[in-house]
Amino acid sequence: MTEAPAWTRQDRCRLPREAATFSGTGQHPNPMDLNTARLRTAGLTDVFEKLRADQRLDRKDGERLFACPDTTLIGALAHFIRTRRYGLKTTYVLNQQINYTNICQNRCLFCSYQRETGQSGAFQLELRDILEKVQHSPASITEVHIVGGCHPELPLGFFEDMLAGIKSVRPRAILKCFTPVEIAHFARLEGLSVTTVLKRLHRAGLDMLPGGGAEIFAPRVRKRICPRKISGAEWLDVCGQAHRLGLPTNCTMLFGHLENEHDRLEHLDLLRRQQDETGGFLCFIPLPFLTANNRLSGVRGPSGLEELKTVAVSRLMLDNIPHIKSYWVMLGLMQAQAALYFGADDLDGTVVEERIGHMAGADSPQILSRAELQEMIHGCGLVAVERDARFEPIPPAAERLTGHDGAEPQ
Numbered sequence: 001m002t003e004a005p006a007w008t009r010q011d012r013c014r015l016p017r018e019a020a021t022f023s024g025t026g027q028h029p030n031p032m033d034l035n036t037a038r039l040r041t042a043g044l045t046d047v048f049e050k051l052r053a054d055q056r057l058d059r060k061d062g063e064r065l066f067a068c069p070d071t072t073l074i075g076a077l078a079h080f081i082r083t084r085r086y087g088l089k090t091t092y093v094l095n096q097q098i099n100y101t102n103i104c105q106n107r108c109l110f111c112s113y114q115r116e117t118g119q120s121g122a123f124q125l126e127l128r129d130i131l132e133k134v135q136h137s138p139a140s141i142t143e144v145h146i147v148g149g150c151h152p153e154l155p156l157g158f159f160e161d162m163l164a165g166i167k168s169v170r171p172r173a174i175l176k177c178f179t180p181v182e183i184a185h186f187a188r189l190e191g192l193s194v195t196t197v198l199k200r201l202h203r204a205g206l207d208m209l210p211g212g213g214a215e216i217f218a219p220r221v222r223k224r225i226c227p228r229k230i231s232g233a234e235w236l237d238v239c240g241q242a243h244r245l246g247l248p249t250n251c252t253m254l255f256g257h258l259e260n261e262h263d264r265l266e267h268l269d270l271l272r273r274q275q276d277e278t279g280g281f282l283c284f285i286p287l288p289f290l291t292a293n294n295r296l297s298g299v300r301g302p303s304g305l306e307e308l309k310t311v312a313v314s315r316l317m318l319d320n321i322p323h324i325k326s327y328w329v330m331l332g333l334m335q336a337q338a339a340l341y342f343g344a345d346d347l348d349g350t351v352v353e354e355r356i357g358h359m360a361g362a363d364s365p366q367i368l369s370r371a372e373l374q375e376m377i378h379g380c381g382l383v384a385v386e387r388d389a390r391f392e393p394i395p396p397a398a399e400r401l402t403g404h405d406g407a408e409p410q
C-alpha cells in the first residue's frame with residue numbers, strides 16, 4: 001500500500017484559508033493590521049517609521065520588539081518587510097540531506113544526536129553508502145546538504161572524495177556541505193589553516209556552507225551548552241573566510257534554552273556586522289531548541305509564540321541578510337506555515353532524510369514532496385516558487401531544458 005502523503009498523514013499542512021491569510025473580519029482585529037492606534041499603544045510608531053524609511057534598527061529597538069506583548073503586531077511589522085521585498089513569493093528547494101556520522105568529539109550538552117565511537121546508536125556512513133543515497137535520490141534534486149559530527153579520525157581526503165563522488169553523480173546539484181564547526185575541526189585535525197581546508201574542499205566540489213553550529217554566540221551560555229565547540233568569534237571567522245573565497249554560507253541561531261533575549265539580540269547583531277563586512281550570508285535560520293534526549297535537563301524549550309516572535313525580530317533586525325527560513329523540520333509543519341506570516345520567506349525543502357532534529361524529538365515527517373511543499377505554501381495564501389541552494393529561482397520550464405526527470409521524493 002502506498003504511504004499517505006505527509007500532510008494527510010499528519011493532517012497538519014493545511015490551515016483554514018481565512019485563518020492562514022489572517023483576514024480578520026467582524027469584531028476580531030486583523031492581526032496583520034499596522035494601524036496608527038495599534039502602533040501607538042505598543043509604543044512602536046518610531047520603529048515602524050524607521051522600517052518604512054529603510055533605516056537600521058538598533059539593539060534598543062530590538063529589546064522593545066521582544067518586550068512588546070502584542071506578538072502579532074511584531075509579526076505584522078516583519079510581514080511588512082517580507083512582503084515589501086518578496087511580495088507573497090515563498091521559496092522552497094528540492095534538496096536531500098545526508099548526515100554522514102553522529103560520532104563527535106564535541107559532546108555538546110544540548111545535542112541529542114552525538115555518540116561516542118563504539119557507543120550504541122553510533123554510525124558512520126562509508127563513501128559508497130553516501131554515493132548510493134545520492135544515486136537513489138530523485139534526479140530533480142538541486143541541492144545536496146551534508147553535515148555530521150566532528151569525527152576524531154576521518155581525514156580531509158574522505159570529504160574530498162565524498163564531494164568529488166557526489167559531483168560526478170549529480171553534476172548540476174549545488175553541494176552545501178559542512179558547517180563552520182566541521183571546517184574548523186578538519187583544519188585542527190589536519191594541522192592546516194581554515195583557508196587551505198576551504199580551498200581544497202572547494203576544488204573537490206564544495207559550492208557553499210550550511211549555517212549550523214552557530215548556536216548562541218554569548219560566551220556565558222556557550223560555555224554551558226557546548227563548551228568544547230569553537231567560539232562564536234571562530235564560527236564567524238570561518239564564515240568570513242568562506243565568503244572571501246566566494247563560498248556563500250547560511251547562518252543560524254539556536255534559541256529557547258539557557259539564553260535570554262539580550263543574548264539573541266547580541267547574536268543577531270554579530271551576524272549583521274559580519275554580513276556588513278563579508279556579505280556572504282544568504283539566509284538566516286532560527287532554530288528552536290528541541291528538548292528530547294539530551295543532557296540539558298530542566299529546559300522546556302521555547303513556546304509557540306516565542307518561536308514566532310523570534311522569527312519576526314530576526315527579520316526586522318537582520319536588514320542585510322536576504323532570506324529568513326522557516327525550517328519545517330524543527331518548527332513542525334503548522335508552525336512553519338505560521339512563520340511565513342512572521343517574516344520568513346522560505347520553507348526549506350524536501351529534505352528526504354534528517355536525523356539531527358528528529359533525534360531531539362522533532363515530530364515532523366522525514367520528507368516532503370514538491371506537491372506537499374507547494375500545498376503548504378498555497379494553503380496559507382502565498383505563492384510557491386522553486387529555488388536552488390543559492391536562492392536563484394528555478395522556472396518550471398528549466399526542468400525540461402536541463403533534463404531533470406521531474407521525479408519526486410515520495
Ligand code: SF4
Binds near residue numbers: 111114
Ligand atoms: S551539536 Fe554538532 S558539534 Fe555538538 S555534539 Fe552535536 S554533532 Fe557534535
